[in-house]
Amino acid sequence: MLLAVTGLVAVLVAGGCSAGDSDSRPGSAAEAPAGGGADQRDQAAPGEAGAGAPDLRIDQRSIIYTGTMQVQVDDVERAARDAIAAVDAAGGFVGGDQRRSESADARAELELRVPAAKFTAVVDELAKLGRQQRREVHTQDVTEETVDLDARITSQRARVESARRLLNRATSTSELVNLENELGRREADLASLEAKKRRLADLTALSTITVTFVGKDASTEAEPTEIGFLVGLRGGWDVFVASVTVLLTVLGALLPWLVAVGVPVVLLVRVLRRRRRTPPAGPMPMPPLAPPAGPPGGPTAPPQVPATRSAP
Incomplete structure (x- = not known):
């Protein structure tokens, strides 16, 4: 009995030790699926996440920079020469x-x-040429538009190549004419897309800076608005003086014409009036005839009154 119990305990101990050794081995089958699956997921995740996604790093984006500024300087011509020299040094x-x-x-x-x-560096250098009065910088991100144009250009090139292959296999005149027209349209669309791409590439590669240099006597600050009687009187007087000046200018321009044309006209009018007032020359008018006189020395006969008929 004692020997049987001792043998059974020895068998159980040996089985437990072998099981512990098999579980503790690093390459065991129990750890392989879990560890291997995690490694595979970690290696596959970056590829799956980056498939088809655009590169969003700032140095890979297409950005158009546009700036406007105004600088007040002592010598405008010298400042313009210095600005052109700075742009040439920057490669612009x-x-x-x-x-x-x-x-x-x-x-x-x-x-x-x-x-x-070098856009920011050139803007700062231009501002140092004098006293900066205004600066405006605008940016436009055209990355998505650029990516879309690239995809459309690739697709359009494939369509052009397809039309060319069909044109080479044309067997009839009508088919040849139709394919030539279609090829011409596709090539025109491709040329338009490529022109847009070149325009975007130019705007993103070279930024635009519009700088205005003004002299030290130029007034750029807005004057405060004044109101009141004196302000109105001064404004009315200025308008009156300006109107008189314009009137005198017009009169001075017309005076030679008035002298050249007006004097002969006035003389002609006076001559005509004198002619109307002078009576025409002719025979003397006859005096009116006197009534006939009665017999000399005799009494004048009374006038005869017609007889009236009396009433019955």
Whole structure:
């Protein structure tokens, strides 16, 4: 009995030790499915998440930078030359140049195109040429539009190649004409898409800065609005003086014409009036005839009164 019990305990202990050893091994079958599945999920997750998604990093986005600024300087011409030199050093160029050289109100407006990566540095450098009065910077993100254009261009190129293959296999004149027209439309659409892509690429690669340099005597601040009797009187007097000035200017312009045309007309009118007042020359008028006189020295016969008939 004692030997049987001892043998049974020995068998149970040996079975427990072998089971513990098998569970504690690192390459055991119990750990393999769990560990292997987790590793596979971790490796597959980045690929699944990035499939078809655009790159959203800031250095990969298509952004159009546009800036406008006004700087007051002592010498407008010198500031314009310095601005052009700064743009040339940054790898850009001048897209437009308008200047007004009057000493009282000198002004220069430049349209500068600079690489997008140097946009902020060039703007800051331009502001240091004088006293900055205004600065406006606008950005437009066209990444999605650029991606859409790339996809449409790829699809349109495939359509063009398909039309060309069909054109090569045309067997009749009508089919050849139809395929040529269709190929022409597809090529025109492709050219339009490529032109849009080039335009976007130009705007994103080269930013636009419109800078205006004004002289130190230029007044750019808004004057306060004044009201009152004196203000109205001064405004009315200014309007009156301006009106008289305009009237005198017009009169001075018309005076030579009035002298050249008006004097002969006045002389002609006077001559006509004198002719109307002067009577025409002719025979003397005869005096009126006197009534006949009675017999000399005799009494004048009374007038005869007609007889009246009396009533019965």
